[in-house]
Amino acid sequence: MNSISRRKFLKISGATISTAVVINKVSKALEKTDAANQKGIKKIPTFCDLCFWKCGAIAYVRDGKLWKIEGNPIDPLSGGRLCPRGTGGIGAHYDPDRLRSPLIRTQERGKEMWKEVTWDEALDFIVEKMQIIKAKYGPESMAMFSHGIGGNFLKHTLKAFGVINFAAPSFAQCRGPRDVGFKLTFGEDVSSPERTDIRNAQCLVLIGSHLGENMHNTQVQEFAEAIDNGASIIVVDPRFSIAASKAKFYLPIKPGTDLALLLAWMNVIVTENLYDKEYVEKYGFGFEQFKAEISSYTPEWAYPETGIEPKLILSTAREMARYKPAALIHPGRHVNWYGDDAQRSRAIALLNALLGSWGRKGGFYYPVSMDVRSYPYPAYPNPTKEKVDNPNKKYPFADEAITTGIREATLTGNPYPIKGWFVYATNLMQALPNGEITKQAIQNLDLMVVVDVIPSEIAGWADVVLPESVYLERYDDLNVEWFREPFIALRQPVVESPNDQKPNWWIAKKLAEKLGLGNYFPWKDIEEYFNYRLTAAGLSFDELRKNGIILGAKQPIYFDEGVPAEFPTPSGKIEFYSPQLQQAGFDPVPKYKRPSNGPVGSFRLLYGRASVHSFSRTQSNRILSDMMSENEVWINTIIAERYGIKNGDYIKLKNQDGVMSNKVKVKVTERIRPDCVFMVHGFGHTAKGLKHVYLKGASDAQLLTRYEIDPLMGATSMNMNFVTIEIGD
Amino acid sequence: MHEYTITRHNEMIDPSLHIWGWEISVYLFIGGLVAGIMIITGYFIFKGKYLDKNCVCRVLPLLGMILLSLGMFALFLDLEHKLYTWRLYLTFKIASPMSWGAWILVVVYPAKITSFFVNVSEYFSKRFQWMNRMSEKLQEHKYLIKTIGVVNMLLGGFLGIYTGVLLSALGARPLWNSSMLWMLFVISGLSSAAAFVHLVAKNIDERELLAKADNGFLIIEIFVISLYLIGMITSTKVHIQSAMLLLNGIFSPAFWVFVIGLGIVIPLTIQLLAVNHKIKHTPIAPILVITGGLILRFIIVEAGQYSRWIDAAFK
């Protein structure tokens, strides 16, 4: 490099180095493994792990070094095109701040002081502690937090050990309320990948679903298709999102009042007889009670609540009806907002029911999958206790474990103590509201294990940190997907791990053996495991390895294609009126409750996604941080003027409990209401090991000290926090 | 209301262009100065003044060459791919002022050398007889000498024009994109040169003459600057915006104080008084003129990079 421009170059890119340079540097480490260093280009199919969508990908290895990743053209999820995070995935392999070897804590928890140890030392340490916990409290006193397919084998090991408490933030911090609301209505949930037929929708209603920022690949691709087809798009969001910029109707709703809007929409559609009568008569249950219940929710009533003019509510309701049943009210995904979330989701389900979109083209299809049986392991030991997360069904409709429930039990020791945490691929410090409680809970533990790829915040609180190979360096469990068309996908190693990182299956097997549970891993290595399952299903592992994907035969996915219109609810019908809820003491038809306003002079804190980052997991990825290295707080122009803040200024945010954020750059914009501010989730890292992103931007999680719990199913609603603007440090 | 956000963050490009620093400003200034020096030298030679024993035109060629070499060194410093500089001389690109400049500089040196030999300054003629003989030989051919004078004036003209065209050819920068810019640089080059020569000249009448000439140049310069800015203001929105950078924008203090005030108006008044024998000649006026010329280049180079078309897309 020419000295002058090199100097200038370093000046601008701060302490960092060019991708090229990083690659050279880190791949020095690879050289040893890459001894062969074969010239030329190799293409290896796998599937992405930058988020949980699992897009089929093809990794390119050039002269033995990882070069780039593209979509796998035969993959139904990506159609051969990844999202920006997936395309930037190679940065995960090259991240110089990765965990390199197993670590054991040398000072008190949270100090992030470690000694490097061998895998045997680390696992022996864990095994010893686990046996003590089992002896003292029983295996039920171990719990595991895990997110994503990578956790499967470790779960298996712990189940074999007798663990029963497993939870992921994807329920109580994400899609739980939605799935419960839909299950209460249709008897089935929306699940992931969402069964939304966006591609064929003629009217698409997005309530906070910020597609385009939310980059769940298939959803975004189908959204673009819908735009191409001239679908009528209605977007409801306090913030003029990317999606809003594509909308025919934009409704800048007052935060937390969506249920009022939904009730008013249904009121219009029912009173104007715009609903799908045949569908409702054929499949509906308790429509008359429902009709009576919503009769008072007129657009005029909703206006002061939502700030949306009655005529706009009217015209949008009629717009949906015009296109029924190909009118899709998107159920959203991260819906734990205001404590009424399951009921709001149920209202969304009911609106879809009125339009007859469930089971219909352009609405919700019936996902299909291939019949690949799981591996025939020995049975797990019988638990002697109930799960801790939801004691005596406090939240009657929770059908998955509640992360914060396990946290609660760990803190209080009720219904019984939790003494060991196993944390796989979930950064609880950024994922769960009110991190202080999480820290207190951790202090009650006798064992805290974190399996991660980078030194995340949660890893900082571990007794033992196990460094995993990133997805490009390992096999994971088979993905037997439920989607429009049935298929299975394989994740397989593309390059070797640069240091002493190991794949989760290896860790799980090794741990099981050390626990004396080797019989639960009858297979020699994971390839043998795949071979067994695939041959049993009459499929070929070699074909899967070669193509990354095996497609199954197309099957009907709509009622009119022959899918039986069955609704596994108590009544066997779509429950407009829900006796279950009524019996459990909840509103059988959703009722609107006005959200609490924050203290005067404060703004509701909203958060969401940026297209180039996933939660708190990608900020350290050099390619993606080059796209966006810090988050901004969005502030409406009028407010900015009032406070004398200019675009690009740095401010701090203070929440209602006095928690002060890290300094964060201001985006002064017309694109948000004056009564709220918005921030992208996942920044403001406080883990020292994350050198490149340490204290860049602010953390929304840090400010979410208040949350409401959804009484139906225990989700933590996190849009309940208010912040004031603090100028100057 | 207009919000414009861009994700590009390229060094030297964003948030606004800053590819050229002091090196280019100095290079352009010296280019203009040397151009003026060549014209003046050429004029004296043409007029036969070179015969006067202490005619300044006997020292100017050498001084010019030294200055020019300094300028070219500044230019060299600015190049990002220095090892490849020789590539300039593998080709001539008729559409590229840079290419023109590269070649003009090549022919300027021989011209200056010949002008140097027209009447070698005492310092050398004493020491090197052969130089003396060269001059005597040359002086036998009156027409050849006149041609040398003309050639120096012409090449000086080209050199001066080129320093302006180099920028005005860059249509992407509205402030530079004016047919007046080369005139501005030529005239400012001449005034600086006149001032410079005034400083080094020993001969009283020459000093007087140059002071007068300088006043002329400075008056013309005021006109040219006005025309240049009027041209901008009567042009498109972007051109108006860029002119405003000088008139009342971030560069206006420097422009009004150093270029117009200290660079032109004040020295002009001083020298008008001087040539009318109200006060006597001091180095102050010429020094002010020279610094004014230098600062003019700095401001034009800086502000020019600041001015751009995409601003037309909004605001």
Next chain:
Amino acid sequence: MARFGMVIDTKKCVGCMDCVVACKTENDVPEAFNRDWIVQDVRGKNPNLHMEIRTERCNHCDHPPCVYCCPTGASHVHDLGGIVLVTHDLCIGCKACLASCPYDARFIHPEGYADKCTFCVHRVEKGLDPACVSVCPTHCMYFGDFDDPNSQVSKLLASRENHSLIPETGTRPQIFYLV
């Protein structure tokens, strides 16, 4: 003789930056430099807003001032479809081309030469789409030959309202945005 260019549908573009990431990996663009970038152009007052999202890069102009002003011929027009390219070891790094580009599409590569979008000529020669085009999840970018009236790009241009960037500068940009 072909005339390559792009047509980009701003109605579909979501500004996700996949095109930027793809360019980085495909072409080993150094960290902190961009050959392509996203612009968000917002007009109006809340809630009556209009936003145009554009993915921008070198426009491979038909009248490329960057080529005209280059003293060494490093900046040149490729025979293949009028793609504007830079020959690294002819470039002296004088930056005239950077100054001449109304779109600021160029930068100086850390190794000292002028760099910018190449329309992925190495892919185009193989009959592939440029990396950014082939990766775009919304399929909002189209690459093709404007000289061929039956090409998709020509048809799109003929059939839909569109604009290019600051055509006033007379550079004749070859990237067009459908609105």
